[in-house]
Amino acid sequence: MRAQPKYSRRVEDYREIIGDKAYNELIQIASKLEGKRLVHVNSTSYGGGVAEILHSVVPLMRSLGIDAEWQVLEAEQDFFQVTKKIHNALQGNRKLELTEEERRKYLEWNRYNAEILDLDADIVLIHDPQPMAIPFYARKRGRVWVWRCHIDLSSPNEKVYKFVSQFLPLYNGVIVHSEEYVKPEFENRVLISPPSIDPLSDKNKPLEPKLVESIAGKFGVDPAKPVLAKVARFDPWKDVFSAVDVYRIVAKRYPEAQLLLISSMARDDPEGTVFYRKVVEYVAGDRNVFILTDEQGVHDIEVNAFQRITTVGLHTAVKEGFGLAVTEFLWKNVPVVARPVGGVKKQVIENVTGLTGWSPEELSEKVLHLLRNPEDRARLGRAGREHVLENFVITRHTQRYLSFTYSLLS
Incomplete structure (x- = not known):
């Protein structure tokens, strides 16, 4: 076809x-x-x-x-x-x-x-x-x-x-x-x-601040409060559950923190629905965790907007071919805290474009460091965008x- x-x-x-x-x-x-x-x-x-x-x-x-x-x-x-x-x-x-x-x-x-x-x-x-x-x-x-x-x-x-x-x-x-x-x-x-990534695509092109605010408001997300976000399929290798664990540890220090779990349900991935249900059950109705999919009207423009209001990007996959979601965050000057697996290692360079760790406890400490240090967030964000421009x-x-x-x- x-x-x-x-x-x-x-x-x-x-x-x-x-x-x-x-x-x-x-x-x-x-x-x-x-x-x-x-x-x-x-x-x-x-x-x-x-x-x-x-x-x-x-x-x-x-x-x-x-x-x-x-x-x-x-x-x-x-x-x-x-x-x-x-x-x-x-x-x-x-x-x-x-x-x-x-x-x-x-x-x-x-x-x-x-x-x-x-x-x-x-x-x-x-x-x-x-x-x-x-x-x-x-x-x-x-x-x-x-x-x-x-x-x-x-x-x-x-x-x-x-x-x-x-x-x-x-x-x-x-x-x-x-x-x-x-x-x-x-x-x-x-x-x-x-x-x-394509810097001109709907997911990566510049957006007017008013549009970003409007999209966030439509889905009940508050850009004035800390936002952690993970973009990934509902797939066992992506380990969405660890992202929730990281958020829960962070929320003990920052009760106003929000977690966005952003995904699309792909035609060629029959496991997606199964793991979506498991994640919904794991989140257990936490009002500060937003599960955002294409089935709710979250498409490329919306993903773009959510990434632009993100304070720290999360990538908790245990296996990853490359991880374009990481690239998208870096392009938008958002530092990423990630597990150093597969192609993610080419993108998240420790203390240059982001921070790395493995356990939810270690990852959450890195997130907390960035929440407390906006200067570090800005420095890593600038370097991340430049790294993407040169390579990805x-x-x-x-x-x-x-x-x-x-x-x-x-």
Whole structure:
């Protein structure tokens, strides 16, 4: 199924943000791929960081003269039950095993999508494990195949990794977020490339203060009081429960503190509803904890507004491919207190762009320090935004993609 990006983008729109040097470098590499057809394939057009990136990357590539397309898998819910299991196993759940029926279901839906998706292209970029088997059935329609893995592969379930890694020889190149995720099977053809935010997207563009105040008021949040916020799916790896624990410790010193738990219910994540209910039960009706989802009308503009009134961002995931929610906070000059896992380590640099810890007690002490020291909050916030500008904006991300795919074509 062909996905339609929600944004229109011109590369010129980013020039003032990124500067002439970065702009000219992007134009130069894009000129080498002008007219080439590049197809992105992923599992959903809504919910989660991959879809968010593609809504901006695809129109930006088109603006650069590349014939970029976005194809989304068509499958029933039973397929996504299997792929969520694969996702959890690759991120380190060693208890999981795929049954023969689950393997058959996974392969059958990949075969079906290989037949119905438009994959005739110079470059086919497959995102994550869900569509990973497609090139096996695609009869070489793509000239160059690239697997883009957005999850933490540092310590996978070996049995499940063995199953998906059988498809790696079908790929000319692999892209991962961090050096920690590189495996021997693809170490000779890998690009290390963190993902990015789009500074012009609804979630990251500047907002008028009156609009921010209006959105906060609509949902009963008081920007004049301390606001802790976590943006994440309802997913076991995100450990939303620890964010609540941190808030409860902080609230003993700051009874007026508020916690915002912001999420979207993605189509390809069947566990979301289950963990949402568990979090609601865990919060136990605390009036200063706000569970804010797309089902309540919280979309990108609202997330943007909530992040802008946040005093300290929280990221309590125990595994994380990268953590674009962290990037979003940093872009808005909000310091983040986080567990140093996966790609978060590339973003939250201790006492430079934020503070790190592991236990709820340690994390809460770091939050309390920032609540007591506004000068430190401001210093870390400024450094965080600069760090994102240098490393994690959509233009830099696109430039790395284009340089890598050009090298593979050559």
